Amino acid sequence: MGMPKIRFKRRRPVWCGAQSDASAGFYRVFLSHPRQVHRSCVSRCADRYRLKSEKSCRNDAILLRKFAGTQETARACDANLSIDSDDWHAVVLAARQRTRRHATTQYGFRPIRKLLRIAYDIFSKDSDIIFLQKNSVDVHCIPRTAPQANLRASTAMKHSTTIPLTPLATSLGDVDAPPSGPRFKRRFHVMAKPTGSACNLDCKYCFYLHKEQLLDQRRGDFMNDQTLETFVRQYIEGQDGEQIVFSWQGGEPTLMGLDFFRKVVRLQEKYKSAGQRIENNLQTNGTALDDAWCAFLKQHDFLVGLSIDGPRELHDAYRVSRSGKPTFDRVMRGLECIHRHGVAFNALAVINRLNARRPIDVYRFLTREVGATYLQFNPCVEARTFKQVAPQFWDEASIPVVGTERAKPGAADSVVTDWSVDPDDWGYFLSRTFDEWYREDLGRVLVNLFETAVAQTMGLPSQLCITAPFCGKGLAMEHDGRVYSCDHYVYPEYELGDIFSHPLHHVAFSERQKAFGFGKKDTLPKYCLQCPHLNLCWGECPKNRLVRTPDGEPGLNYLCPGIRQFHAHAGPRLRQIARSLHAG
Numbered sequence: 001m002g003m004p005k006i007r008f009k010r011r012r013p014v015w016c017g018a019q020s021d022a023s024a025g026f027y028r029v030f031l032s033h034p035r036q037v038h039r040s041c042v043s044r045c046a047d048r049y050r051l052k053s054e055k056s057c058r059n060d061a062i063l064l065r066k067f068a069g070t071q072e073t074a075r076a077c078d079a080n081l082s083i084d085s086d087d088w089h090a091v092v093l094a095a096r097q098r099t100r101r102h103a104t105t106q107y108g109f110r111p112i113r114k115l116l117r118i119a120y121d122i123f124s125k126d127s128d129i130i131f132l133q134k135n136s137v138d139v140h141c142i143p144r145t146a147p148q149a150n151l152r153a154s155t156a157m158k159h160s161t162t163i164p165l166t167p168l169a170t171s172l173g174d175v176d177a178p179p180s181g182p183r184f185k186r187r188f189h190v191m192a193k194p195t196g197s198a199c200n201l202d203c204k205y206c207f208y209l210h211k212e213q214l215l216d217q218r219r220g221d222f223m224n225d226q227t228l229e230t231f232v233r234q235y236i237e238g239q240d241g242e243q244i245v246f247s248w249q250g251g252e253p254t255l256m257g258l259d260f261f262r263k264v265v266r267l268q269e270k271y272k273s274a275g276q277r278i279e280n281n282l283q284t285n286g287t288a289l290d291d292a293w294c295a296f297l298k299q300h301d302f303l304v305g306l307s308i309d310g311p312r313e314l315h316d317a318y319r320v321s322r323s324g325k326p327t328f329d330r331v332m333r334g335l336e337c338i339h340r341h342g343v344a345f346n347a348l349a350v351i352n353r354l355n356a357r358r359p360i361d362v363y364r365f366l367t368r369e370v371g372a373t374y375l376q377f378n379p380c381v382e383a384r385t386f387k388q389v390a391p392q393f394w395d396e397a398s399i400p401v402v403g404t405e406r407a408k409p410g411a412a413d414s415v416v417t418d419w420s421v422d423p424d425d426w427g428y429f430l431s432r433t434f435d436e437w438y439r440e441d442l443g444r445v446l447v448n449l450f451e452t453a454v455a456q457t458m459g460l461p462s463q464l465c466i467t468a469p470f471c472g473k474g475l476a477m478e479h480d481g482r483v484y485s486c487d488h489y490v491y492p493e494y495e496l497g498d499i500f501s502h503p504l505h506h507v508a509f510s511e512r513q514k515a516f517g518f519g520k521k522d523t524l525p526k527y528c529l530q531c532p533h534l535n536l537c538w539g540e541c542p543k544n545r546l547v548r549t550p551d552g553e554p555g556l557n558y559l560c561p562g563i564r565q566f567h568a569h570a571g572p573r574l575r576q577i578a579r580s581l582h583a584g
Contacts, residue, residue, distance in 0.1 A: 157519035157542055158392040160485075161493045163512040165502060171238075171509035185240045188508040189474045191487045192231065194223035194260065195251040196479040201285050201327060204318040205352055205380050205419040208251065210387040211490055215478065222256060223479040225263070230499050231477065232267040236276070238505030244272070245279045249487070254288040258296055265300050281305060283348070285319070286334030287327060294341035304338060304345040306331070308370060310362040314355040318419060335370060347372035352380040353409050353418065356425035359432040367445055374446045377433070379426050381544045381558055382417045390491035391543040399554050402547045402561065415546050416558065423558060427565030434570045442577070453570065456536050458578040466541045472517020475508060483507050485516045488543045525553040528560075533567040 170186060197211040198219065211217065223231075236244055246268070248261075268278045282297070283305040297304060308331055309315045316326035338345050347366045349355070355362050366372050383394065400406035400415055402423075409420045421429075430449065437447055452463040462468035476487040481499040484490045494516075496507045507513065524539045527549035531537070539545065539557055546558040557563070 157516060157523055158493075160512055160515035160519055163515050165497055165507060166511040167506040168509045168511065168514060171505050186505055186509065187239055187241045187473070188505070189245065189247065190231075190235060190483075190504065190508075191247045191249050191474065191476045192223075193250050193477065194228070194248065194253055194479050195255045196222070197251050198222070198255055199250055199252040199285075200255060200287060200322065201252065202320055202322045202324070204320065205350060205382070205417070207382055207386065207488070208490070211478075214387070214491065215482075217479075221479065223260075227479070227481045227499070228260075228263060229267055230481065231504070232264065233271045234499055234504040236268070236271045236273070236278075238503060238508070242275060243277050243279060245281065247281050247283070249283040252285055252288070253282055254284050254293065258292060261296065261300075279303070283307065284334075285327070285331065286338075287330040289334035289337050291337055291341070294337040294343050297343045298341045302343070304343055305348050305376070306335065306338070306345050306370075306372075307348050307350070308335075308366070309349050309352070310355045310358070311365045311369075314358065314362065317354050318350075318352060339371065345372065346374035346376060348376040348378060350378050350380050351421050351426065351429055353421055353425070356421045356429045359429040360436055362429075363433045363436050367441060373444065374448075376448045377430070379421050379544075379559055381420050381546075383546055384415060384417055386417070390493045391489060392545075393493060394546070396554055399546065399548050401552065402550060402556055402558075407547045407558065421559075421562075423560065423562040424565070425562070426559050427562030427569075430562065430566040431569040434566070434573075438573055450570075453536055453567075453574055454577050454581070457574040458581060462538070467536065467538055469521045469538045470517045471520045471542075472513050473508070475504075475513070477504075485513060486543075488541065489516075523555050525549050525555045527551070527553060527556060531564070533564060533571075536567055537563050 196215070196217045197208050198217075199206070199209060202209070212219070232246075235246070246264070248264075264280070268280075272278050280300065281303040284307070286306045286308070289304075296302075307319070309317075309319060312326075312328045315328045315331070319327050319331075321327055337343075347370050349362060349366060351362075363375075366375055383389065383391075385394070398415070405411045406414055408414060408422055409416050409418055410422075433447070434450060437445060437450060448464060449467075452467050456462055456467065465471040465474050472485065474486060475496070476484045476490050477499070478484070478490070483496045483498065483502075483504065485494040485496060496502070496510070496512060499507075520542050521538065523542065523545070528534060528537075528539050537557075539555075540559055540563060541557075544558045545555050547556050547560075548554050549556045
């Protein structure tokens with residue numbers, strides 16, 4: 001589904017407007033379904049705002065297009081009095097990004113203000129439009145009718161970005177719900193990034209370093225005290241469970257320094273309720289860990305996730321410093337401090353094109369030499385255009401069929417980066433490490449993908465979002481309080497708002513985030529729905545659905561061949577483990 005067109009024809013208008021925030025000096029635009037604006041409304045508003053004519057509105061549209069950097073299509077706009085859907089989307093993103101920097105262009109902001117003011121006037125009078133949160137920074141103009149039910153599966157998650165942030169009834173929870181209303185136990189998870197994308201390493205495969213440019217982050221602009229306290233308070237108050245888990249990631253969170261995390265602990269103690277248990281985990285590259293850090297982490301029971309990709313030659317292949325130097329020795333010194341102070345930790349290995357071919361070396365190094373008893377294997381998969389294009393906004397015409405040369409890394413026109421893991425190698429890696437784990441470490445070492453496979457084989461819920469039928473309960477928050485649908489969806493298109501305008505629980509339990517989470521299952525192609533391993537996979541992570549099924553349907557996971565290979569190989573032993581556990 002495309003983004004909105006503005007077309008001066010006699011059609012009933014259903015669109016999405018905007019409202020100004022004078023103090024911040026910019027407009028935030030929220031889009032709805034493609035609809036068209038009819039001529040009489042534009043003429044009426046042109047008179048109201050003393051615009052000369054419809055031609056003046058058309059010229060504003062041309063200027064908006066130029067503002068978005070799409071001057072080459074200005075003549076088309078002049079010919080048909082319309083803004084193309086892709087151009088409009090570019091206008092919105094350019095407006096969001098440029099106004100955040102308070103930048104100016106040769107056109108200034110007047111055309112944007114004028115056009116959005118017109119749109120606001122049109123739609124506030126339309127009987128099919130309702131407004132939410134008029135007194136906040138954002139004003140949503142949305143159709144009263146529900147979104148079309150027959151959306152193409154490949155665009156359903158993309159469509160979620162156009163749905164308003166209407167809080168669900170579940171956002172009220174036990175405390176805020178009316179006495180006669182239902183009671184809900186609220187639970188969600190936020191991955192906080194206090195340093196934004198800032199990191200002291202320059203890992204070649206990192207999916208987050210480019211956010212500095214994408215989100216217009218200024219170096220050294222880390223989370224301030226106001227944002228931190230607002231986040232801690234809202235995160236605790238927005239949940240009803242006894243256990244609340246704070247996850248600190250980045251970038252590299254240790255760049256914040258120990259004093260920041262001392263404030264974290266104090267604020268958590270300040271806002272937690274009686275009976276609530278606060279837990280913290282910290283994902284780090286380990287290079288900054290010393291005795292002071294590890295003493296603090298041990299004292300406050302932080303769980304540390306240590307990023308390490310295997311033996312020296314495998315780790316240093318991609319995980320390098322800002323100056324391009326290897327980091328293995330620095331990470332191992334941090335690991336020594338972890339062991340010396342008895343800090344709880346797990347090892348996270350990014351399985352890429354290189355280390356995927358040496359599964360036993362990686363597994364034995366992590367379990368024998370690193371001493372980890374909990375392992376996370378994360379497949380490295382990044383679309384070739386990941387720095388510019390958000391997931392599900394890919395060009396469908398360029399999506400290859402699974403198993404073809406373009407659906408593997410290394411080809412000049414591959415759909416993924418050169419460092420992405422090959423799907424067949426991913427299956428080989430999982431199968432070999434599973435055999436080693438089953439033979440040597442079953443019951444002693446926990447591996448994230450194997451543990452959830454056992455649980456799901458037993459008919460229990462998935463332990464991971466990627467293998468669950470639905471997602472959406474794991475959000476990401478940037479250093480400035482902006483919240484996104486997921487850690488892998490930190491793109492302007494998937495921004496949900498900020499914690500100063502929208503309480504966290506309203507964002508987590510909103511119509512937009514619900515549509516995002518349900519889209520994981522709703523976007524599955526027929527090929528997946530007929531798969532014997534569906535209940536163990538559920539299409540894996542939607543951000544990896546980069547290829548077509550053998551019959552050409554889009555929306556298939558890039559890793560599908562490897563996932564099928566693994567489950568076909570491990571299935572008999574998974575069922576044997578499940579039977580043993582059922583038997584007690």
